[in-house]
Amino acid sequence: MTFLFYLLAAVAILTAMMVVLSRNPVGSVIHLVLCFLAIAGHFILLNAQFLAVVHIIVYTGAILVLFLFVIMLLNLNPTNEPRKTPLTRFIALIAGGLLFLVLIASLRGAMEIRAANPFNHEIGLVRDLGKVLFKDFLVPFEISSVLFISAMVGAVLLGKRDPLTKN
Amino acid sequence: MEGFQLGYKIFFLFAILLITLLVAMYATWAERKVAAFMQDRRGPNRAGPLGLLQPLADGLKMLMKEEIIPNTAQRALFIMGPAIAMTTALLTGVVIPWGGTFTVGSQSFSLQVADLDIGILFVFAMVSIGVYGIMLGGWASNNKYALLGSIRAASQMISYELAMGLSIIALVLVTNTLSLREIVEQQSGWHWNILYQPLGFVIFLICAFAETNRAPFDLPECETELIGGFHTEYSSMKLGFYLFAEYINMFISSAVIVTLYFGGYQMPLLQDSGLSPNLITLLGSAFFFLKIFLVIFFFMWVRWTLPRFRYDQLMNIGWKGLVPLAILNILITGSVVFFSDYFK
Incomplete structure (x- = not known):
């Protein structure tokens, strides 16, 4: 069980990163599909079968299909991507860095949360x-x-x- | 003993896989025979007696053909398309109860791989993922006919999934469970769900035609407009996979229809016949397959009888016909269930 958890967690994090890093929008959607499937796997590990299947039906089966639909019709390619000037890149870097700092700071003060009721x-x-x-x-x-x-x-x-x- | 049962499950999984492939293989043969019968021809009759070796010859032909991947195609996705179509088609077989339970000594062997608490929803999830195979394949081909075919496929499947889901809700109101085995167990004797859910059955059947891309809903491949649709650019065994996945889907959806509405492996009079339990299980599975073959025949009958719908007709039937009907069905079923409990 623990092994499965770590496997699914690794897949989920890796594919979630690929969603952002992938240059090809269709590639992003496919990685998002894989990420959602991994999360559905987590739900199954918690014995939440209904949630897992509904997650697959609603997100993977309906919403992401519509995403894919729109992306296919938009026909995105690098030539008509908006240009980013060095200034916008610099601003984006600072904003992203600050968000990262806030996340780290909030994690520093975090403590282990115990469930109020037994699972x-x-x-x-x-x-x-x-x-x-x-x-x-x-x-x-x-x-x-x-x-x-x-x-x-x-x-x-x-x-x-x-x-x-x-x- | 745990390991023993696990070994049995793995063995049974492979058995189901092989049976599914075998049935799908001979469904292609049966399709050609049925078409020939309806058009007053003989159909395939050269390879083996009655042309029974024809599917093998077709498979060999597919394998020997030249494999072409277009230069402009998205290579990885192009290869993934047929693989996804095939995988999702085969996965549904896991939750279908193919028969009762064999008892040998103290061991019992269930003829179902996984009796999930949410069996119907699992089937539904696999159907909704299945659309990726067609969409990705069609888009990755980088061909306008393929793209049009895959867009048609996606919009058709999303539209009909809705009505299909609503017809299942009405069924669940009657059965009170989502587990496929329990649904079959409830239908012993003459208590087949089609008698309680006739409208729901018709809606489900029409949606099953649309979800498997069979005529009269075969717009995604529509030869006369799209010269093959999403698989225009495919050749060799990748094309074979797409065509074969359609037959697997037809077999599996027939199995689901029989499970949900025609009593699955239950047969009237069989339980009271006084035969030994193991024999009843065996006969039940045989009857299950018999019913499946009848439904598959119905699929073929419709394909060679009805012409294809126009695209606007397809959308009108889905959204303005089936969805309101399915909601009406839920209302009627819900109130009947509520009042029959209330006045009891």
């Missing part, structure tokens, strides 16, 4: 998860679904052509 191996299974979601956390669950609906309505509204400016 329940059954919590990731569908039956228990459903009961928790629909009994203990019903209101937040419903509120998040309202949020999703408003996001969907917003997307449809943005996608719809304005009848006044049709011509």
Whole structure:
């Protein structure tokens, strides 16, 4: 189990870095797919089967396919990439360095967090998860679904052509 | 004993792999025979009796052909495409219960590799990853027909996945479980799910046609418009893999349809026949395969009967026809389940 954890963690970190470092946008998406699969593997190690599969269906199967779709149609290549002047590079370096410093500083003061409740191996299974979601956390669950609906309505509204400016 | 069971599972995994490949191989032969029958021809009849060696000859031909990778193609992705298509097609077989349980002495051998708690969702996840094989292959070919084919494939599969998922939700409301083995166990006798979920079954079946890119939903490859679509640039065994993955998908989705709606390895009267449990298991698996072959025949029947949809018709059926129907089905099923509990 520990070996699997380290293997999956290494794959996840390596592919996540490749997402940023890859020059080819399609390559980035593929590494992101691999990274998400590795994270799904972590969920399975925690016995959260439902979460793992939903993670694969929603992120890998739907959202990243749409990413790939858009990238394929954009036909990105190095020639029409925006030029970066030395000044922007310098500013980016400083900003990135500062973010890194903040992350390191926050890690320095971190301490080991212990779980308030003992870990329940059954919590990731569908039956228990459903009961928790629909009994203990019903209101937040419903509120998040309202949020999703408003996001969907917003997307449809943005996608719809304005009848006044049709011509 | 743990190691013994593990050895059995690995053996069974390879057996399933071989059976899947064998069935898919002979599905290509059956397709040509069925097509010939419908068009009043003889079909392949030269290689072996009834042309039974035809799939082997086809495979050999594919292997011997010249392998061409276009200069402008993205080499790594071009090779990955067929590999992903093949892998995801084969992976689904892991969760399907191919039969009951054999008992030898104190050991029991389950005819299922993994009885996952979330079996249906696993099938669904593999279907949703399967689209990468087609998309990457089509894009990496660097050819406009291939790109158009892969874009069609992606939009078609995403659209129909939605209705498929919704029809599964209605089924889960009836069965109360996501495990495929439990779903099959519930359907003993005449309690096949198709009797409880007729509308859901029709929606699932149509979506299965769309997800496997079979006619009348074979727009991604559509010879008359896209000269082969996503696999225009492929040759030799890579093309073979793509074509073969389609047949594997057809076999696996037939198995899923039978598992979900036609009682899987359950057969009416078989449980009460008084035969020994091991014999019942064996007969159950035989009936399972018989049902699968009937569904595969149905797939072929439709392919050689119906013409291809137009692209706008495809999208209209998916979004304006199947999705609202599936939501209606969930509403009806949900209220029936709720009120039958309420008034009990």
